[in-house]
Amino acid sequence: MDLVLFIQALLIGIFCYLGSVSSPWLMGVTGGYYVVGRPLVAGLIVGLILGDVTTGIILGVAVQAAFIATISTGGTQNSEITYAAYGGIALGMLAHASTGVTVTLSVGIGALGLILHNFMMVINSYWNRRAEQAANDGDAKGIVWNNAIYPQIGNFILRVVPVTLAVYLGQGFVSDALKAIPKDVTTMMNVLGGLLPALGIALLMNLLIREKAHFIFFLAGFVFIAFIKNNMIALTVFAILIAYIIYLVKQKAGSTVELEDEVI
Template sequence: MLVDALLIGLLMFLGMLTDTGLGDPMIKRPLVMGTLTGLVLGDLHSGIVMGASLEVIFLGITSIGGALPSDSFTGAIFGTAFAIISNQSTEAAMALAVPISLLATTITTVVNIGFAAMMPQVDKFNEEGNQKGVVVIQMACMILKPLAFGVIGFLGIMLGSDVISSLINSIPDVIMNGLTVAGQTLPALGMAMLLNMLWDKKIAVFLVLGFVLYAYLELPLIAICLIGVVIAMYTSYKDIDLNNSLNSKRSELAFENDNSEEDFFND
């Protein structure tokens, strides 16, 4: 258990470090984190399946303004880890990931408050022209947040896995079945949130096309995705041609207007 806890803690540290130190190259996504969690815990297949399922749940969740969304990063790691360690299903991982992600958002808020407390010192260094001090605080913030999450990952697995396993095993079947049903509906909720942002009556026909291809023609998802790529590329090139044509017409009209003004003043 100690090795698993150390690996999960290291994974959380490195995952958060990609956000604070590398500008978030999307390594923190549930699909990646779930896969890596399964890899370090010796169950890659379950990690991939759980990561993909959790990715769908959190697909439409994003940060708007100063509001923090659910922490899909922490939820994916802990949800996948607890489900693998306790030999539970993908639905159990999804049921665990959502409340854990909400709790992790509170932790992120506390860490950010700690960072905000450092800002007066940063202002002081700026006024003094002490660039080295500003860099030191920046590097400290870049390391401290991943370190905090790494410790949380280690303690969560080291101290919480047995408790979580006992808790899951003690849940009555009727409640566990309810959680399973809820877990199965969460991916649909995630897709609905995403479609709500993307929905446009002009492109709704493509949604119908995808449904027909899958439900009636029984095409595999990869084939449908490739068809979608072809349609997207075709429409993109058409839009580029249309924009170029409009720009060309605007240039011609501007040139004609300039000539008309010159002729007017010449007369």
Template sequence: MTLKLAIAAALLYGFCWTQLFYAPTCILWYSALIQGFILGLLAGDVTTGMILGGGITLLTISMVASGGVEPSDIAFAGSVTISIALINHMDTGTALTLAIAMGLIGEFYTPVCYTIANIFPHMVDKYAEEGNIEGIKRTTWLAAATMFIISAPVAFLTVFFGSSLVDTILNATPAWLLTGLNVAGGILPAIGIAVTMKIINQPKLTSVFILGYFLVQLLGLSVMGAAIIGFCVVAVLLYANSMKPQTAVMDDDDEL
């Protein structure tokens, strides 16, 4: 299973860096939940994959790209961490702690990718001046292929060789430290949600957050169940707002 998940993680991470078909690459980059579903499906444990992916998504949901640079490589953290966690049967709390480290490791490699990617816009500018549309198309595909080639092996090697290293470290780690990591990892998604609410800065949404919290606690809903209910509530509110009669505003020239 290690080889299979290492290849899958490499394909996912490499595809994210290609930026092909911008919407799906962004979804894979920013949503570890989707990566968790794909990797969990390959590992034969979709439930665990999505639980891991959902936890990492909550952890990274508040991250904002300032100047086009992420504070953490979310795609690397998701694809690599989920793969290693599935291989080593890691609990969610420990996996979330590992995701932070993997996100930082991936971010160290990001400048290398950006430096190489910087070659292709100059090529496109040259073809644009010549009016060479085919040259622009070829450069676009060449850039995507190059980014895939330089990024995918990093994820593959990390999962393939890192999973055994992580397993060795976990076996040598005292139980009390693992318990601490598990507790800390359980708090991290809450921090991600809190930071998101701080960024949104809408006090009127506080009641919705409290409602969601008590739905989960009192009714025993999973995070996925709460998310589905939240989506339905938002859809109903949007529909209700669209049905409100629009108040006509008269210009001064229309006044009698």
């Protein structure tokens, strides 16, 4: 038994639990699901645990881009992002997989993780009925246990155990599988995995760009990064200045219209 790898896998599983949407320990979803549960942050954490921060962040950025436009409508999800982030990035790093293969692996793990997440919700419906019964009986202790303690135990087990076992036992399987897979198939996985972040960005643009004129700013930012200066800080400062100028122009235009209305 590789004790070091087991401890690393256990830590990754614990962070997968802390970053889940049902975990209350890091200020609820504020510090958990929306910070620790994001693939970009998960890449940093997994990189720190496995001793390769650079690779962790690179893979985290790629997986984050693939899931960047993922939204939950009415509580429904099409993938479980925390399983995808911690399970996929960790296995990708341990198996020395390429970025594209890691993204593809993360998407598959996220789909499997969604099954466990839905199973947890089914179990929680049982605790919910018990909590209602405890409320009817005036049992304050029963309300606390059935609302806070028992559901978190189930959430902990369904996240920490599968992710820990997957990382500890699966890294050898993934490495052997990648070696056994024909090169053409691996190339296809790289290509498809490379397209997923682009698809995520496209979906995000579809959500954010409401007017055709807004596409000009996206294109200007792309040209700036690709051909002029590869510096995100400089681009961010430049974008803030442009946004402020547009705000001033619109504010002045609105004041002018109001003044004309008063004159009329």
